[in-house]
Amino acid sequence: MTISPHMIEAYYQEHVRDFLQPDRVKLRMIYLPPESGTEVEAVGKEVLGQVESGVDFAQLAKKYSEYNRAGGGLFQENGGWVERDGLKSDLADVAFQLRPGQASGLLSLPTAQGTKAYYILMVEEVKKATVTPLTSIRDAIESTLVAAESEKVQKDWIDRLKRDAYIERFL
Known part of the structure; x- marks a missing residue:
């Protein structure tokens, strides 16, 4: 089964949103859980x-x-890299405003139990949104197209077998 370069490029253009890498930050976090309210806030300060x-x-x-x-305190997934939707919205709003090497202030967020947890964030690096270049995903796209074409050929073959088969039922 042959997939032409034109087919690969057309697939890439049609699905370019799938290859978008959103904004990311390399994040460290100090989390102080809500144990005894004012003491935790004092430690945070x-x-x-x-x-x-x-x-x-x-x-x-x-x-x-x-x-x-x-x-x-390094964010535990992806070597510390986190996307906006990987954080609580209040933390994400702060983290994505920080510059590399910059720390947030002491952030106080309510918990489900009605107490406050405290956070200090530090951004080490920032990566702005980019689209993965075609050259680095050409093989993956080709594999996807080959699999789709193989599935279509197999389905057509099964449909043709069903259509052309003579089935007699004896009751």
Whole structure:
């Protein structure tokens, strides 16, 4: 089965949205769960002060955070890279406004139990939205087209067999 370069390019143009890589940030997070309200807020303010004075964010996350302590607060999926829809909307709004190397303030978000959890975010890198170039996905598109064409040929063959078959039923 032969798939022409023109067919690959046409498929790419028709499905270009499927190859969009959305904005992403490489994110570290210090998460302070809602244990005893004002004490947690005080700890959060103390940690934020240390962040602002230049103390290493990863070391502070290892010491204080309840989120990925061993990884220094690095977001756990995809080597720390997260898309906007991978975060709570309140956190995403802040994270995607930060510049590389910049930390958020102390963020207070309500929990389902009616208490507050505290977060400090640090963006290490930012990747703006891009479209994956055709050259890097040409083989994958060709495989998709070959599979679709094979499925169509098989379906046509089965339909032809059904249409041309003589079936006699004895009751």
